[in-house]
Amino acid sequence: MxxxxxxxxxxxxxxxxxxxxxxxxxxxxxxxxxxxxxxxxxxxxxxxxxxxxxxxxxxxxxxxxxxxxxxxxxxxxxxxxxxxxxxxxxxxxxxxxxxxxxxxxxxxxxxxxxxxxxxxxxxxxxxxxxxxxxxxxxxxxxxxxxxxxxxxxxxxxxxxxxxxxxxxxxxxxxxxxxxxxxxxxxxxxxxxxxxxxxxxxxxxxxxxxxxxxxxxxxxxxxxxxxxxxxxxxxxxxxxxxxxxxxxxLSIYEFNRFIKDLNGLTPDEFLIELDTFFRIENRGQELYKPKEKHHFSMYLNGEFYALYLRKSAYNFTDSLSQLDAQILYTTVLKPILGINDIRNASKILYSQDKSDGLELKTKVDSGDFKVSFGMLPTDINELKTIVDAGLLMPPKTTYIxxxxxxxxxxxxx
Incomplete structure (x- = not known):
């Protein structure tokens, strides 16, 4: 009440x-x-x-x-x-x-x-x-x-x-x-x-x-x-x-921009990603995800499509199914060394209501090494997570x- x-x-x-x-x-x-x-x-x-x-x-x-x-x-x-x-x-x-x-x-x-x-x-x-x-x-x-x-x-x-x-x-x-x-x-x-x-x-x-x-x-x-x-x-x-x-409500996604590859070369980084993702190089073709658990990535002048290997990832609760949480669990923390995504100086969040070209322009400027995009979270997904007593990662939604x-x- x-x-x-x-x-x-x-x-x-x-x-x-x-x-x-x-x-x-x-x-x-x-x-x-x-x-x-x-x-x-x-x-x-x-x-x-x-x-x-x-x-x-x-x-x-x-x-x-x-x-x-x-x-x-x-x-x-x-x-x-x-x-x-x-x-x-x-x-x-x-x-x-x-x-x-x-x-x-x-x-x-x-x-x-x-x-x-x-x-x-x-x-x-x-x-x-x-x-x-x-x-x-x-x-x-x-x-x-x-x-x-x-x-x-x-x-x-x-x-x-x-x-x-x-x-x-x-x-x-x-x-x-x-x-x-x-x-x-x-x-x-x-x-x-x-x-x-x-x-x-x-x-x-x-x-x-x-x-x-x-x-x-x-x-x-x-x-x-x-x-x-x-x-x-x-x-x-x-x-x-x-x-x-x-x-x-209108809910949009936040893009993630990372300042360095934690000591890895672009090729080494792609090899690390291969554990959890099927990777497609899209070259100069702008890629925006159309399904949950699909991610866009811009690295070293090229767009990539990342598709989560569900056989390699364990869904344990509603939060574990959230794309922002998946990205943190599989990439940001273990590969890029970003443990505290709330205060990390290595990461920038930017809301995306446009055509997605920001993923490219911010990296091409030299200020960032890699960027990630995902589908927006919907209201039902948000409520399911909240009702389970869980909290979403910061900058998951731009509402x-x-x-x-x-x-x-x-x-x-």
Missing amino acids: AIVKPFKAVRATRDKIALVSSKSYEIYTPEMLDAKLAFNPYTFLHVINPGYKYHKQDISGEQRFKLVHNRYLEFKEDDIFTQDETPGFYIYQKITPTNSFCGIIAATSVDDYHNNVIKKHEGTLRERELLFENYLKNTGFNAEPVLLTYPDNNSIDGVIQKYKNKRPEYQFATTDKDTHLLWVVNDKSDIQQIANAFANIDTLYIADGHHRSTSSCLLAQRLEKENPNHTGDEDYNFFMSYLLPENQ EPKLRSALTIYEF
Whole structure:
């Protein structure tokens, strides 16, 4: 039973939302960031990059977090941000040139995370967990929701469709040709229908935002200890999420780029691969896998197709059948000496939504010796692994939609 509740969002006024909301901070290059900050006084990037005001970009740690809080207060004082008077759900639709996504922004429970009602598919780094927990503690808000997915549900779909027939609170386009729409759900019967529908759903799955959800849970534990009057209903016991039906997720693969061959020549490396794979040299012909357990490889100026020899590989559980795990078990660890794929300096991950030529160009540049590609993981494979209590290797999935910051803000 999933606990999903309405909340009083802090958000920009209708006339400024297109200027205020931004992509995730990490997406911007320094040049892009400077341009946004210089020419848009309303962008939320001013809040999360507070040193710009003082022409000082190297502020970090708690000093930066406290300045973020101050910039946020200034946005509220200038009426760029206002808080809704009553709790509500927020239906958000993102329309891209190739896809349309529509789900519900809501508050979700840290207890559900601890009780495994909200399940994760990737591990997290302790250092990043603590860093973001400290950020949340000092700023007092979260402006970017965790992406959760749930089984298709007619009751929730009915409410969403009802509001999509109305004028949206927000409707704006961005320079990447995406259109963003948001409706406020504050009718009590509609709120109850949504909450009841989620209460009948056994499991929610984290699609994106593992560190954000874990950090929110750590903060909740910390604030509970500091609050002698803790009841469990405080805002810090929940975190902001965007809940999207499974059939609307888009899942892409991550390519793997390796900086060296662990002392092997290309020919020696191919011989090592022969133990687990049937290898076909495709020359200059771009090869992209069309089946599970098939891999593409670019080495020494040529493409290769790798087909797993199932007689040489032991499938023991659902994780062992995952292509990213197979590549780690048969190649990355034993042949290339990459034991910790989460922190290894020898490996780069890059999502692939294009024609696959990145496998070639990054290696031809001289920065990498070999690259690997595979089929994307599907949602059923992800759920099977998670439900078995297992975690997928890092950078197994690149999941869309990617969400904007500051469409709605959750305070605690």
